[in-house]
Each structure stands twice: as C-alpha cells, then as structure tokens.
Amino acid sequence: MRLPRELSLALVTLVLSAGLLCGGVCAQTQVDAALIEPSISVAVIVHPSVTSDTLTRNELLDYYTGELQEWPDGTRVVIKDLKAKGPVRAAFYEFLGQRPSRLKSIWLRNLLAGEGERPESLGDEQKMLEVVAATPGSIGFISAEWVDPRVRTIILIDEGR
Amino acid sequence: MAVVVARDVHEVSLMSPSLERVMRVFLIAVAVTTSLNMLATEPVSAQGQLEIFGFFQNTFSHTTRLKTQFEEDAERNSFSVQQQNLFFQRDLDRRWRAFVNYEFVNSFSTGRQWGSASLEEVWIRYRAGRRLSVKLGQSIPAFNNLNQIKTRTPLLPYIIRPLVYEASFSDNIAIEEYLPQRAFIQAYGSLPRDRLKLDYAVYVGNSPNINNMPDAGQTGVDTTDSFLVGGRLGLRYDDLKAGFSVTRDHLDSPGTLTLSTGETLSLKQLTRRRLGGDLSWLFGDWYLESEGIWVTYDDDSPEVSEDKQFFYATLGYRAGERLFLFASYWHADEDFTETVSFVNGGSSVERGETGIKVPNVGASYQLRDSVILKVHLAQVQITGVIPNLSLRQDGDFYHLSTAVSVVF
Numbered sequence: 001m002r003l004p005r006e007l008s009l010a011l012v013t014l015v016l017s018a019g020l021l022c023g024g025v026c027a028q029t030q031v032d033a034a035l036i037e038p039s040i041s042v043a044v045i046v047h048p049s050v051t052s053d054t055l056t057r058n059e060l061l062d063y064y065t066g067e068l069q070e071w072p073d074g075t076r077v078v079i080k081d082l083k084a085k086g087p088v089r090a091a092f093y094e095f096l097g098q099r100p101s102r103l104k105s106i107w108l109r110n111l112l113a114g115e116g117e118r119p120e121s122l123g124d125e126q127k128m129l130e131v132v133a134a135t136p137g138s139i140g141f142i143s144a145e146w147v148d149p150r151v152r153t154i155i156l157i158d159e160g161r
Numbered sequence: 162m163a164v165v166v167a168r169d170v171h172e173v174s175l176m177s178p179s180l181e182r183v184m185r186v187f188l189i190a191v192a193v194t195t196s197l198n199m200l201a202t203e204p205v206s207a208q209g210q211l212e213i214f215g216f217f218q219n220t221f222s223h224t225t226r227l228k229t230q231f232e233e234d235a236e237r238n239s240f241s242v243q244q245q246n247l248f249f250q251r252d253l254d255r256r257w258r259a260f261v262n263y264e265f266v267n268s269f270s271t272g273r274q275w276g277s278a279s280l281e282e283v284w285i286r287y288r289a290g291r292r293l294s295v296k297l298g299q300s301i302p303a304f305n306n307l308n309q310i311k312t313r314t315p316l317l318p319y320i321i322r323p324l325v326y327e328a329s330f331s332d333n334i335a336i337e338e339y340l341p342q343r344a345f346i347q348a349y350g351s352l353p354r355d356r357l358k359l360d361y362a363v364y365v366g367n368s369p370n371i372n373n374m375p376d377a378g379q380t381g382v383d384t385t386d387s388f389l390v391g392g393r394l395g396l397r398y399d400d401l402k403a404g405f406s407v408t409r410d411h412l413d414s415p416g417t418l419t420l421s422t423g424e425t426l427s428l429k430q431l432t433r434r435r436l437g438g439d440l441s442w443l444f445g446d447w448y449l450e451s452e453g454i455w456v457t458y459d460d461d462s463p464e465v466s467e468d469k470q471f472f473y474a475t476l477g478y479r480a481g482e483r484l485f486l487f488a489s490y491w492h493a494d495e496d497f498t499e500t501v502s503f504v505n506g507g508s509s510v511e512r513g514e515t516g517i518k519v520p521n522v523g524a525s526y527q528l529r530d531s532v533i534l535k536v537h538l539a540q541v542q543i544t545g546v547i548p549n550l551s552l553r554q555d556g557d558f559y560h561l562s563t564a565v566s567v568v569f
Contacts, residue, residue, distance in 0.1 A: 069288070070255075070290065097399075109313070112248070112310070113309065113310065114282075
C-alpha cells in the first residue's frame, strides 16, 4: 500500500479535526455539568494516626502524585481514590487542579517505574470512609456530611462558596 | 562498518575528566553511605509482599515498500507481540525496594529464534525521601524526557517511538550512541521550593559494550577502566518542565580506522559526550513535549566525523478523559565516516551524512484503566549523502500501526 502525500495530509487533518470537535463537545459538557452542580463540601480525610493537622493544596497534590510518600512522622502514605464519578470526585480533582486522566497517568508511570503504586479505587463514599478509618497512614476524600469520629478532616473543600 | 569519530578535538568539553572523577567518587560515596546508613539505623522489619505485574503491547503494522532509486523492499503486513515486560517488586522495608524488569520484544521465542529477551533492570533502591533516592544495580539512566520510560509502552501515545527510542530502528540508527543505556549507581531526587522543583539525577555505569558484535569478544563485561558518567538537571513549575542532560563515556568499540595519512585510529578509548535538552508543558487540554540530543566524539583527525543530532517535538490534545491525539515530528542527522572500496582496487576514507525525518500522527484511547488502544501513522524519509563522491540515496516509506497496550 502506498499512501500518497495528499492522503496522509487528509488523515492528519481528519484525526486532528475529530479531536478538536470531540474536545469541544466534551469541554462543553463539562462546563454544563459544572453549571448545574449544587455547592458541595468535600472533606479530605485521614486516618486518626496521621499527625499532620492540615495540608496545603500543593502538599496534597504531592501526596497524590507520589512525590511525597511519607507523613512527617515517617508513616507511609496510603492514598485512596473514588471510583464513582460525581460531584465529590469532581470537586476534589478540581481542587487539585488535575484531570483524573492526568493523575491516572502519573500513577501508572510511578507503578511501571517501580516508584509507587496505583491507589485503591473505592466504589463509594461509604467504602472510602471505612477503608480510611481502618488503614493507618491513609488519606481519601468524601462528602463532608459523611465525616464521623473514626477519621479526621485535614482539608475542607467548600465548592461554590 | 560505520565508525564513530568526532570532528574536532577542540570542541567544548561538556564534562572534564576531573569532574567525571568527582562524580564517580561522589556516587560511590553515596552508595556506601546509603548502605552503611541502612545497616546502622534500620531494624529488620517485615518485608512487603512480592508483587508481580507487567504489561504488553500487541500490534498490527503495515509498512509500505521502502522506495529508493536503487531498490524496493518488500511490503509488510504483520501482527506481533511488540513488547512484553514482567516486573517483580518487593519492599524490603519502608525505605528499601528491590525491583527486577524482564523484557521480551518482537514475539520472543527461542524455538523460532524470534525477538529477544533481556534483563533490563535489576536494582535495589534506598529512598531517603523526595530529596534523595539511590538505586544500586542495573537501572535506566535519567536522560531527557523519555529515556527512563521509553520501554513503558502504556505510558506513551506512540506505537513507533521517536527514532532513537525505537529499538526496531536499530538497523538504520545507532540508537545506543544517542542514549545512555545502563547505570549501576544512580542518585536522584527533587528539591522543592514552593511550586518550583529542582530535579536532579547523577549516575555512573560501564563504558558501553558493543553487544551485537560477539565475534569481537563482547560479553557484557566492561574490560576498560573507563566509566559512563552522567546526569540530568531539571526544573518543574506546575506542569511546565525543562531540563538538560549530559553524559561522558568511551566508545569502547573494537574497530579501527585507517586514515588517508596511513595512520590507524583506535576506537577503543574514544571519548563520547552526549548533551540533551528537554521541555514539556501541559496547558489545559494541550500537551507539548520536545527533546534535542547532540552526540560528539573526541578525535584528533579533521577528516572524520560522526557527530549526531536528534530532535523531536510532539503536540498533543486531550479530547475528554479517554482520547488523546497527537502530531509529532522527529528528525535525526548523523555524520559518518567509512572506508569506501572502489572497483579498480583503490579505497578512501569518506565522510557522509544520513538524515531521517518522520512526520507522524496518531491517537490513543483509554478503553479501561489498564487497556489502551492506539493508532499511529508515520512517514519515514531517509537520505544518505557522500558529498566527495557525489553519491546520494533517498528513500521513504509509510508505517501504519494499530496496537493494544495492556497493564496487568
């Protein structure tokens, strides 16, 4: 098969056009979703054994990208992700300033380089609460209304306020 | 045989021998200190579980005929297991990790004598924190953007990797000359200051052995007293990343070159320097990534040259969470020096140039977290010139590939 130059250019144009079109549609969908979301409070929670009182957004990002793998007292950080799409997950990722696909890519890179692990992805907030409460050094996120004394809130993300 | 000699002895040195010695001493000191530190301070603790995981990439590729003014190669359509890697990993305690990486390429089979298998990485890592980690054992050196992840196909949108990173181009490009392949002590880390991070890596390894020349006695054992020494220094600010890399080693080739003066040039201890620069930037849904690599050799003969340059730039666009599209351009230029024999019995040493340009486009689609589909179209344009003999050869072909990349 010999692909003439014109056909190659046509393929390039087609691929990029499809991407831009799809990207535009996807971006519009995200904007629409953001507009209709009610305000929500998301709590970044940790196991009670974690000694840190609070985190900055950059520190949280460093923990979630695997750059920081230990709490200041040396305990290993165990990050948890939420599988279910929804406003809580969206608010958390927006606070981090990252798309889920970007973090997944970083986790995969860490895994394949022998530098880290992919976090456990939990099915719902109830499960997240139970796992963080039961796992020393763990950090996760749930809707603030779900927080109970078994975990400690380290960041409160007030979306839309 | 294409020999590898530099153009000019007076080229600016990227790393002086004294600096090389300092780096070697530093790295060995770090390795010893790290080991002693571990022995002195770490109690024996429960080991983590042995983890076994890996990935593979299966491809279907169609390659059009390589057309030149002299010949046409066969057209090819082929399925293949392009690559499969198997990792074994175990945390020995909270700071020490052992890691082994076996790699199988091109539908590896000993029975059919297909492909190859190799032990790519075998290291133990001590992580003091983000500021310092040390790998002892065979590891892949940090060099520009891609060197350390060039074999991790699920991380790359490409099916055919940018020229010097693509093992299947080794017939056309001396890929091991562009990139450091193996380090044996590597220290690296990241020094943060607010949102700005300074990344560093320094390493030492063997001088390279020409492992595709078993007749010349290459065994994987470095019989020289020279080392590969190199490193990378980079800056990150959020999603903007830039850095430069440098290495110094010796060619360690068993070949010699007879110059027109009758002088014989040994290639055993020829010093080679690599300089790399990398830039990547994620801005919204757009992603830009580029690299340059320059390779030079120390030689005292102006009539020979084998300098090399490589450049690539990729512009990508993320269309939603799953689809990534890219357009990329790769360009490699190599000087070469060869002894040309004539039909009348004479011969001469001639300098020439080979150029390879590859404009290409592709897409990857994340079907599931661990399954990625890819498509990639590349036009490969090859040019070879020996100016003194007015020889020129041009050829080009297209390469269309589809692939599924799976992490398990």
